Amino acid sequence: QQQVKQSPQSLIVQKGGISIINCAYENTAFDYFPWYQQFPGKGPALLIAIRPDVSEKKEGRFTISFNKSAKQFSLHIMDSQPGDSATYFCAASIYSGNTPLVFGKGTRLSVIA
């Protein structure tokens, strides 16, 4: 049972372009949606997170857009750089429910010059 579905599986973007990764969730009790970034040989690292009381959150070049009615959220990377090349995971959980994070399958992003 895949509770968080992530797409695309891989993405190639030109330097300076916008990278967009999408996730959909099934459990309407989820109310915490982080994105993690993972480089080869490293563990995932928190990039940005959102709760459903807002529809968008921006931190530098990274923006999460959240659509509660559609049960979808997305990560936008503006002005993508080669250093952004990594695997990105969306995740979801119940904020105060002591529930573990459920991760998507990941998107491998390659930013080419």
Next chain:
Amino acid sequence: DTGVSQDPRHKITKRGQNVTFRCDPISEHNRLYWYRQTLGQGPEFLTYFQNEAQLEKSRLLSDRFSAERPKGSFSTLEIQRTEQGDSAMYLCASSLGLGTNEKLFFGSGTQLSVL
């Protein structure tokens, strides 16, 4: 903050052998999580501890898997009678565990290969 430390980084074992992995969390973190990650997949939750108490272990993949966190500091994950399907990256994460979902800090993982 020295980060989450996992040992060993790589482990190669023969099918049927037992293996044990160690995780040292960030010192002030009282929550510790174990996840498994296979190629092309996201991390899959296995178990977690609040201090020395194991609060969730139903997601451990089989009774061959067990985890401990004596004294609420480091943790070990043991796999008995390993099978080829156990080959994966085993990730440990820690957090402050303030009762709400919070930032997880992951280690670099232990890559297990079962021959």
